Amino acid sequence: xxxxxxxxxxxxxxxxxxxxxxxxxxxxxxxxxxxxxxxxxxxxxxxxxxxxxxxxxxxxxxxxxxxxxxxxxxxxxxxxxxxxxxxxxxxxxxxxxxxxxxxxxxxxxxxxxxxxxxxxxxxxxxxxxxxxxxxxxxxxxxxxxxxxxxxxxxxxxxxxxxxxxxxx
Amino acid sequence: xxxxxxxxxxxxxxxxxxxxxxxxxxxxxxxxxxxxxxxxxxxxxxxxxxxxxxxxxxxxxxxxxxxxxxxxxxxxxxxxxxxxxxxxxxxxxxxxxxxxxxxxxxxxxxxxxxxxxxxxxxxxxxxxxxxxxxxxxxxxxxxxxxxxxxxxxxxxxxxxxxxxxxxxxxxxxxxxxxxxxxxxxxxxxxxxxxxxxxxxxxxxxxxxxxxxxxxxxxxxxxxxxxxxxxxxxxxxxxxxxxxxxxxxxxxxxxxxxxxxxxxxxxxxxxxxxxxxxxxxxxxxxxxxxxxxxxxxxxxxxxxxxxxxxxxxxxxxxxxxxxxxxxxxxxxxxxxxxxxxxxxxxxxxxxxxxxxxxxxxxxxxxxxxxxxxxxxxxx
Amino acid sequence: xxxxxxxxxxxxxxxxxxxxxxxxxxxxxxxxxxxxxxxxxxxxxxxxxxxxxxxxxxxxxxxxxxxxxxxxxxxxxxxxxxxxxxxxxxxxxxxxxxxxxxxxxxxxxxxxxxxxxxxxxxxxxxxxxxxxxxxxxxxxxxxxxxxxxxxxxxxxxxxxxxxxxxxxxxxxxxxxxxxxxxxxxxxxxxxxxxxxxxxxxxxxxxxxxxxxxxxxxxxxxxxxxxxxxxxxxxxxxxxxxxxxxxxxxxxxxxxxxxxxxxxxxxxxxxxxxxxxxxxxxxxxxxxxxxxxxxxxxxxxxxxxxxxxxxxxxxxxxxxxxxxxxxxxxxxxxxxxxxxxxxxxxxxxxxxxxxxxxxxxxxxxxxxxxxxxxxxxxxxxxxxxxxxxxxxxxxxxxxxxx
Numbered sequence: 001x002x003x004x005x006x007x008x009x010x011x012x013x014x015x016x017x018x019x020x021x022x023x024x025x026x027x028x029x030x031x032x033x034x035x036x037x038x039x040x041x042x043x044x045x046x047x048x049x050x051x052x053x054x055x056x057x058x059x060x061x062x063x064x065x066x067x068x069x070x071x072x073x074x075x076x077x078x079x080x081x082x083x084x085x086x087x088x089x090x091x092x093x094x095x096x097x098x099x100x101x102x103x104x105x106x107x108x109x110x111x112x113x114x115x116x117x118x119x120x121x122x123x124x125x126x127x128x129x130x131x132x133x134x135x136x137x138x139x140x141x142x143x144x145x146x147x148x149x150x151x152x153x154x155x156x157x158x159x160x161x162x163x164x165x166x167x168x
Numbered sequence: 169x170x171x172x173x174x175x176x177x178x179x180x181x182x183x184x185x186x187x188x189x190x191x192x193x194x195x196x197x198x199x200x201x202x203x204x205x206x207x208x209x210x211x212x213x214x215x216x217x218x219x220x221x222x223x224x225x226x227x228x229x230x231x232x233x234x235x236x237x238x239x240x241x242x243x244x245x246x247x248x249x250x251x252x253x254x255x256x257x258x259x260x261x262x263x264x265x266x267x268x269x270x271x272x273x274x275x276x277x278x279x280x281x282x283x284x285x286x287x288x289x290x291x292x293x294x295x296x297x298x299x300x301x302x303x304x305x306x307x308x309x310x311x312x313x314x315x316x317x318x319x320x321x322x323x324x325x326x327x328x329x330x331x332x333x334x335x336x337x338x339x340x341x342x343x344x345x346x347x348x349x350x351x352x353x354x355x356x357x358x359x360x361x362x363x364x365x366x367x368x369x370x371x372x373x374x375x376x377x378x379x380x381x382x383x384x385x386x387x388x389x390x391x392x393x394x395x396x397x398x399x400x401x402x403x404x405x406x407x408x409x410x411x412x413x414x415x416x417x418x419x420x421x422x423x424x425x426x427x428x429x430x431x432x433x434x435x436x437x438x439x440x441x442x443x444x445x446x447x448x449x450x451x452x453x454x455x456x457x458x459x460x461x462x463x464x465x466x467x468x469x470x471x472x473x474x475x476x477x478x479x480x481x482x483x484x485x486x487x488x489x490x491x492x493x494x495x496x497x498x499x500x501x502x503x504x505x506x507x508x509x510x511x512x513x514x515x516x517x518x519x520x521x522x523x524x525x526x527x528x529x530x531x532x533x534x535x536x537x538x539x540x541x542x543x544x545x546x
Numbered sequence: 547x548x549x550x551x552x553x554x555x556x557x558x559x560x561x562x563x564x565x566x567x568x569x570x571x572x573x574x575x576x577x578x579x580x581x582x583x584x585x586x587x588x589x590x591x592x593x594x595x596x597x598x599x600x601x602x603x604x605x606x607x608x609x610x611x612x613x614x615x616x617x618x619x620x621x622x623x624x625x626x627x628x629x630x631x632x633x634x635x636x637x638x639x640x641x642x643x644x645x646x647x648x649x650x651x652x653x654x655x656x657x658x659x660x661x662x663x664x665x666x667x668x669x670x671x672x673x674x675x676x677x678x679x680x681x682x683x684x685x686x687x688x689x690x691x692x693x694x695x696x697x698x699x700x701x702x703x704x705x706x707x708x709x710x711x712x713x714x715x716x717x718x719x720x721x722x723x724x725x726x727x728x729x730x731x732x733x734x735x736x737x738x739x740x741x742x743x744x745x746x747x748x749x750x751x752x753x754x755x756x757x758x759x760x761x762x763x764x765x766x767x768x769x770x771x772x773x774x775x776x777x778x779x780x781x782x783x784x785x786x787x788x789x790x791x792x793x794x795x796x797x798x799x800x801x802x803x804x805x806x807x808x809x810x811x812x813x814x815x816x817x818x819x820x821x822x823x824x825x826x827x828x829x830x831x832x833x834x835x836x837x838x839x840x841x842x843x844x845x846x847x848x849x850x851x852x853x854x855x856x857x858x859x860x861x862x863x864x865x866x867x868x869x870x871x872x873x874x875x876x877x878x879x880x881x882x883x884x885x886x887x888x889x890x891x892x893x894x895x896x897x898x899x900x901x902x903x904x905x906x907x908x909x910x911x912x913x914x915x916x917x918x919x920x921x922x923x924x925x926x927x928x929x930x931x932x933x934x935x936x937x938x939x940x941x942x943x944x945x946x947x
Contacts, residue, residue: 025477026261026477026479053387054390057506059493061503072493074493074508078403081408081409105388105520106388106389109515131217132217184700185700191788192785193785295785297785297872298779301604301869356938357938360937365871370777370870370872374877528874531786
């Protein structure tokens with residue numbers, strides 16, 4: 001199925017959930033409004049024509065100019081072979097979105113990673129802890145406005161330059 | 169949990185074992201918090217992140233060309249693939265055409281790297297099961313590959329060989345001759361590994377029917393690469409979403425057959441890798457035959473600025489599907505680089521598979537999934 | 547020749563010394579001599595040899611720096627380990643922790659009391675020799691359990707538990723296999739068992755009948771398991787249990803465990819040689835030289851024959867270690883209780899039945915057993931030679947040379 005057909009099929013199953021189809025770019029995508037995300041994902045997985053059995057990747061992009069964090073879902077289906085990208089925008093300041101852990105189990109760790117690095121809270125997630133960074137880390141590093149703390153656990157995060165400035 | 173499990177009236181409790189971060193068979197720095205009832209595992213909770221180097225964040229601070237060496241570190245056992253994923257993503261964004269010779273050089277380097285990586289996987293597998301000899305035999309062959317890599321690109325582990333638009337250095341004809349010599353030497357040696365390890369009764373007993381991953385679980389947890397194929401899904405990105413020159417090459421996709429036990433058990437995951445070694449040799453021979461003349465690298469602006477856009481590129485790395493999601497805002501720096509790796513998802517399934525298996529089987533499971541700590545944590 | 551080393555030393559002492567004191571001094575002297583001139587170098591050289599044999603199998607070099615071909619490596623290791631700090635974990639049970647290595651070591655060293663070196667070279671030819679041997683080597687498991695428990699470390703505890711289960715289980719097939727031989731020889735004394743055999747292979751108990759042949763392999767397998775050797779090295783399985791019961795040990799205490807392990811290889815071989823392979827027996831005349839007339843030559847030859855027979859099995863254990871992976875703990879137990887224990891009893895009763903039929907043995911049966919064993923060995927050697935001939939040479943690409 002082409003991206004347009006998928007988009008239309010999704011809108012048929014969940015009216016009004018999918019918007020802004022972009023077919024011109026390298027990987028066609030459409031946007032899903034955050035409120036009906038889970039519904040759309042279930043439809044994408046279970047519908048006989050769509051059958052997106054695999055969540056290939058789940059990540060986020062920070063867009064401070066639009067004041068949103070965009071959650072990007074790369075979906076894939078082995079049979080029939082097709083792929084689609086769906087995106088959901090969440091507000092930067094109150095970044096909350098429903099979890100898709102119940103749809104694809106692998107989303108558990110992907111969402112933990114996004115929570116860890118972007119600070120997006122996935123509502124209904126079974127085990128939302130930091131995964132890569134320590135529990136007491138301050139801030140969400142992949143946000144564009146992340147400021148490094150001066151020290152972590154009493155260890156300075158700055159270090160002397162390895163070579164003096166004028167020798168570089 | 170197991171309080172008075174046997175109905176004896178005695179108070180019993182689970183033992184909490186801390187496997188890692190420094191443990192001989194955690195393949196880098198992984199940690200598992202394992203709750204066991206004697207030797208039987210009730211729960212194994214993976215704890216990752218000890219090797220997190222924020223490679224994705226560094227990507228936002230580097231120029232497009234400057235980021236290529238960093239990608240090596242995403243998976244140091246298969247650095248060439250990490251290079252290739254990023255270069256392909258950048259080329260797709262910037263609409264750069266790689267000359268045919270460059271593509272062949274890439275495939276040769278990648279497949280050599282795949283052989284090296286699978287040798288590590290197979291060798292350490294033997295070591296985790298207790299057979300140390302196969303490990304050293306595997307490393308002996310890998311050393312030859314390291315020599316070849318040194319000749320191709322000057323580095324032995326983190327290659328930084330690929331460039332956006334091709335490869336750094338052309339592969340010389342005498343190097344091609346040496347690669348052929350290596351293949352002549354290596355192909356019969358796989359039989360030796362089989363005799364030494366694969367068909368060993370104890371080895372089979374240890375792996376057959378252990379830690380079975382069904383096809384449904386494999387899809388739910390998005391296992392990729394050899395782990396997915398071992399569960400019976402015949403799927404290889406090289407064949408099914410072709411990239412580079414793979415469509416011109418003839419090779420098979422080994423798939424688990426459950427020949428010694430259940431489909432998707434540890435033995436299948438091991439044996440798929442052994443068979444992939446042979447397929448990689450086949451690909452290498454074809455590439456060496458078909459190698460066209462011409463430049464090995466396209467002309468790419470030094471200040472490479474791809475137009476704004478985004479792409480998701482998937483390649484078949486030794487640990488499966490490596491995905492690069494790269495966003496460009498048209499500037500000298502990538503706006504966002506996301507590396508999706510096979511080990512990350514493979515690691516998340518351990519939580520699901522481990523209850524009910526023994527401590528020794530957990531080690532076999534980790535080894536059979538071929539998880540690689542730097543690739544998990546990035 | 548009922549003449550022992552103690553008698554020799556007692557006769558050398560001045561007559562004024564009471565006989566009991568003389569015997570005590572003699573015992574101490576013998577213990578010291580055996581420990582320092584035989585056991586310590588033996589365990590050390592075994593450790594070096596194992597590393598070299600292993601390295602050869604793994605296409606490596608192995609230790610070759612200290613002394614010719616690295617043969618003094620064990621001395622260097624010993625010196626290094628003595629210098630190391632003796633770390634005792636704060637939460638360990640201090641007394642048990644300190645004691646455990648010595649218990650293991652004395653369990654292993656005690657075996658040398660009854661292990662013969664020749665027809666008159668034996669520290670003490672106890673009339674319960676083999677029973678004593680089985681009992682004293684079981685002391686090792688006490689030491690290992692002590693080490694595992696007192697370290698206050700979960701890996702050590704798991705290792706100790708595994709070891710206890712394993713050694714106690716494998717005592718049974720080993721003991722029953724030994725019993726088979728005791729029925730044939732009619733004595734428990736080590737020298738008595740050897741004297742009941744002859745120098746020629748057809749006089750050895752291993753080829754006495756098919757059941758003893760099987761009993762020999764049962765004994766050797768069980769002995770490997772009791773000695774914590776691959777493929778039964780699960781108590782210290784380094785890929786699972788870090789280092790098992792020795793995880794918390796360092797320096798000299800750590801070395802004592804391995805001293806015992808390497809020395810144990812020889813003990814296993816020595817027991818196998820005594821029980822099944824004719825011990826130190828040599829022909830009465832060699833090339834026309836009557837051995838009884840040359841006691842020194844006889845002693846040297848007997849020692850050489852015994853040592854070669856015993857050490858061959860130590861080499862086989864190294865070979866096995868270089869080849870096989872490790873079994874899982876439940877498979878280990880299943881193998882013992884489901885296969886080896888029943889088989890050892892079958893061997894025992896089979897031997898008893900044959901003894902009732904032919905109390906003096908049956909030459910035809912012995913020769914047939916010998917012939918079958920020779921065929922098996924020849925087939926095995928042919929396989930080994932075939933593999934060696936067909937193995938690939940090491941590839942040297944040498945890019946920049």
